[in-house]
Amino acid sequence: MATKRRETLVLLDTHAIIHRAYHALPPLTAPTGEPVGAVYGLLMMLLKLITELKPDHVVAAYDLPGPTHRHEVYEAYKGTRPKLEEDLTQQIARSRDALRAFGVPVYEAPGFEADDVIGTIATSAKKNFDVIIASGDMDTLQLVDGTRVRVYTLRKGIQDTVLYDEDAVRARFGFGPGQIPDFKGIAGDASDNIVGIPGVGEKGATELITQFGSLEKVYRALAKDPNAVVARGMRARLQQLVAEHEDEAEFSKVLATIRTDAPISFVEPERSFFETFDGDRAAAFCAELGFRSLVPRIQKLQTAETVSRAVMPSGEVLHGTQQHTQLFKECQVMVWLLNSETTNPTADDIVAVSRERDIVAAHARLESLITKADLTRVYRTIEQPLISVVDALNRRGVRVDSTELAALSQAYHAELCTLEQQIFDVAGEKFNINSPKQLGAILFDKLGLGGSRQKKTATGQVSTRESELVKLAGKAPIIDLILQYRERAKLLGTYIDAIPPLLDQSGRLHTTFSQTGTTTGRISSRDPNLQNIPIKTDLGRRIRQAFVAPEGMVLLACDYSQIELRLAAILSGDEKLGGIFMRGEDVHAAVAARVFGVDESAVTKEMRRRAKVINFGILYGMGVNALREQLGTDRAEAQDFMNKYFETFETLARYLEKTRETVARTGYTTTLFGRRRYFPGMQSSVPFIRAAAERMAINAPLQGTQADMIKLAMVRIHDHCATVYGDVPGIVLQIHDELVLEVPEKEQRTIAEAVVGIMTEVLPRADTAGIPITVSAEVGRTWGSMHPLYGK
Numbered sequence: 191m192a193t194k195r196r197e198t199l200v201l202l203d204t205h206a207i208i209h210r211a212y213h214a215l216p217p218l219t220a221p222t223g224e225p226v227g228a229v230y231g232l233l234m235m236l237l238k239l240i241t242e243l244k245p246d247h248v249v250a251a252y253d254l255p256g257p258t259h260r261h262e263v264y265e266a267y268k269g270t271r272p273k274l275e276e277d278l279t280q281q282i283a284r285s286r287d288a289l290r291a292f293g294v295p296v297y298e299a300p301g302f303e304a305d306d307v308i309g310t311i312a313t314s315a316k317k318n319f320d321v322i323i324a325s326g327d328m329d330t331l332q333l334v335d336g337t338r339v340r341v342y343t344l345r346k347g348i349q350d351t352v353l354y355d356e357d358a359v360r361a362r363f364g365f366g367p368g369q370i371p372d373f374k375g376i377a378g379d380a381s382d383n384i385v386g387i388p389g390v391g392e393k394g395a396t397e398l399i400t401q402f403g404s405l406e407k408v409y410r411a412l413a414k415d416p417n418a419v420v421a422r423g424m425r426a427r428l429q430q431l432v433a434e435h436e437d438e439a440e441f442s443k444v445l446a447t448i449r450t451d452a453p454i455s456f457v458e459p460e461r462s463f464f465e466t467f468d469g470d471r472a473a474a475f476c477a478e479l480g481f482r483s484l485v486p487r488i489q490k491l492q493t494a495e496t497v498s499r500a501v502m503p504s505g506e507v508l509h510g511t512q513q514h515t516q517l518f519k520e521c522q523v524m525v526w527l528l529n530s531e532t533t534n535p536t537a538d539d540i541v542a543v544s545r546e547r548d549i550v551a552a553h554a555r556l557e558s559l560i561t562k563a564d565l566t567r568v569y570r571t572i573e574q575p576l577i578s579v580v581d582a583l584n585r586r587g588v589r590v591d592s593t594e595l596a597a598l599s600q601a602y603h604a605e606l607c608t609l610e611q612q613i614f615d616v617a618g619e620k621f622n623i624n625s626p627k628q629l630g631a632i633l634f635d636k637l638g639l640g641g642s643r644q645k646k647t648a649t650g651q652v653s654t655r656e657s658e659l660v661k662l663a664g665k666a667p668i669i670d671l672i673l674q675y676r677e678r679a680k681l682l683g684t685y686i687d688a689i690p691p692l693l694d695q696s697g698r699l700h701t702t703f704s705q706t707g708t709t710t711g712r713i714s715s716r717d718p719n720l721q722n723i724p725i726k727t728d729l730g731r732r733i734r735q736a737f738v739a740p741e742g743m744v745l746l747a748c749d750y751s752q753i754e755l756r757l758a759a760i761l762s763g764d765e766k767l768g769g770i771f772m773r774g775e776d777v778h779a780a781v782a783a784r785v786f787g788v789d790e791s792a793v794t795k796e797m798r799r800r801a802k803v804i805n806f807g808i809l810y811g812m813g814v815n816a817l818r819e820q821l822g823t824d825r826a827e828a829q830d831f832m833n834k835y836f837e838t839f840e841t842l843a844r845y846l847e848k849t850r851e852t853v854a855r856t857g858y859t860t861t862l863f864g865r866r867r868y869f870p871g872m873q874s875s876v877p878f879i880r881a882a883a884e885r886m887a888i889n890a891p892l893q894g895t896q897a898d899m900i901k902l903a904m905v906r907i908h909d910h911c912a913t914v915y916g917d918v919p920g921i922v923l924q925i926h927d928e929l930v931l932e933v934p935e936k937e938q939r940t941i942a943e944a945v946v947g948i949m950t951e952v953l954p955r956a957d958t959a960g961i962p963i964t965v966s967a968e969v970g971r972t973w974g975s976m977h978p979l980y981g982k
Contacts, residue, residue, distance in 0.1 A: 197246035203325030210326035223873030225277035251307040252298040291475035309448040332370035372405040375443030477542030524556040526706040587698035588922040594736040711897035734974030749928040762845035811885030853887040861894035
């Protein structure tokens with residue numbers, strides 16, 4: 191007769207895992223702004239152990255606030271631990287919601303720690319279950335019993351784990367689990383403020399336990415014959431310390447011993463974890479807290495039937511018909527508009543936000559939420575009609591000359607080989623240039639470049655990131671050679687060699703433009719990202735030569751001119767800044783004249799460069815230290831420039847300050863069209879996260895309004911071309927402030943005038959306060975050989 195399989199029970203030491211996660215992971219915030227990094231770590235650990243161990247049952251143990259039985263006998267117990275951070279306290283409370291969503295029952299007992307609760311359950315449950323204790327606390331190893339009770343613990347961070355049975359404990363410590371309290375009675379435990387025997391550390395404690403077996407046997411042997419103890423290897427100094435601190439040792443052992451008699455009533459589960467697990471509920475909770483990366487892992491835990499219910503609401507196949515495909519896309523857009531942090535929303539995001547499984551019901555619910563959030567204008571006039579425009583843009587693609595890329599590939603690979611040899615010559619040896627470790631050894635160890643202020647990686651190595659190497663440019667020939675090598679290697683790997691295999695039979699490249707791909711409202715591009723083709727270097731610009739127009743067509747590029755500065759003048763109502771644009775002046779030269787106190791005719795090229803840095807730096811929330819670095823000056827001079835700027839443009843300064851105050855109060859900013867962008871980081875208790883959120887919030891209304899304008903222009907241009915010319919001309923690329931169209935060569939000027947007219951008029955005149963919106967137009971057979979049609 192076959193032996194019945196023993197079921198596995200996992201006991202979560204919740205507090206220990208949360209504490210480890212809190213300190214191991216970077217701070218995270220939910221869309222609401224609440225701190226959730228430790229909760230995320232707890233769920234990562236839970237999913238990891240469920241996936242790896244496949245337990246039949248999971249229960250959790252908690253500490254309760256207030257003193258325990260250990261505090262009653264020793265007031266200083268854990269007295270060296272700092273007070274819990276407020277955001278950690280919040281997350282401990284929130285973790286209960288997380289476990290509830292995953293269907294994990296919780297056990298706790300007043301006056302007892304989670305270890306005691308776990309010890310009590312483990313002792314009772316090991317009769318019928320194989321018990322695994324999941325903890326970040328090594329104290330629980332004393333509960334290990336053969337293979338019936340094991341400990342799944344964290345070695346480093348939140349992902350590096352090890353499973354201890356009794357043999358593994360003996361291999362690590364040299365003695366069994368039951369002797370761990372004896373070990374701590376001697377060595378103490380600084381984290382719990384358990385004193386042990388002063389002057390005896392872990393090495394001495396290990397010697398005593400392995401020699402004598404237990405704390406009690408040490409003292410029995412010492413009392414029976416001190417000379418015999420010395421003969422067995424106990425040094426005289428160690429013997430003196432042990433003899434003097436018997437009370438402390440015995441008391442410390444009592445404190446370190448996990449109790450197995452906590453007043454709880456453990457109920458053995460009748461149904462397995464997987465039978466009761468509600469994946470929809472768990473996924474919805476994760477989506478609510480912004481843990482989107484965990485949702486696919488949750489789905490893998492479910493049966494195929496459960497997965498189907500989670501992804502395909504109420505039997506409706508989301509992509510089954512044209513009607514439902516459109517509804518799904520509209521739902522994605524609405525979810526993203528309601529929370530800008532949820533980029534490229536999934537079906538799970540739609541279910542989580544709408545609380546509906548049926549796609550039609552979800553769509554109706556989201557529409558009501560859009561109305562309630564006052565987002566109807568931006569949805570109806572911009573985002574909803576843009577869906578079909580982006581679809582057309584992705585279908586159309588852009589023509590690419592593969593022979594041009596092949597020539598570039600040959601040339602750049604040859605240059606790479608030359609640069610590689612030059613780098614080896616300077617270094618005096620061959621090494622892997624693409625290995626950060628090997629490159630760092632050459633630059634910083636062998637050649638002695640850099641200094642104490644060079645940034646380091648998480649592993650302690652000096653960083654070889656491009657941003658760090660740029661700081662050393664010009665200080666050593668090898669740095670310049672490496673930067674040149676990296677530029678060519680990146681262009682080859684990302685574009686030149688990567689694009690040809692992606693072309694269709696007509697030689698067209700179809701990137702994926704997404705209208706919901708950014709938090710700012712801008713359109714994004716991926717596979718490949720055509721918005722990031724470099725334009726500031728000759729090497730990057732040469733790639734644009736490969737983007738061509740078909741026979742009889744030309745490429746028309748229309749670009750907003752200094753749009754964010756113009757929007758800054760419009761949104762702030764600053765008359766001085768607005769006046770510069772109304773008079774058609776060079777905005778950077780005009781600002782330089784005011785900041786440097788000279789006539790505009792006396793503004794030098796360097797003054798204008800500095801004014802440009804200040805103009806855009808201010809709009810992006812740049813602080814004085816960042817401005818100092820960008821200007822290449824000292825802090826005092828940078829502060830003086832900033833003061834003069836805000837003294838000159840007082841209304842703009844007040845607008846920026848008001849933006850800070852508003853986002854701190856509401857958690858979001860709005861554009862002229864009503865688009866919202868949320869900033870959960872504003873609620874963070876971590877200063878640098880809050881400061882970063884504030885900097886982004888300063889620019890959000892400007893960048894968001896610009897995104898609204900270019901999107902609205904795309905809708906109107908698409909409709910105009912379709913109405914007047916059919917499907918011949920059309921948009922092929924969108925790069926932030928710029929649109930690139932394929933148009934018949936004979937119609938280029940007519941179409942350009944229409945496109946420019948649409949782009950300049952998307953912002954109602956009543957909203958511009960008389961500040962002109964200007965657009966330049968260029969045409970060419972290739973994207974890299976454009977010439978002005980007008981406007982420049």
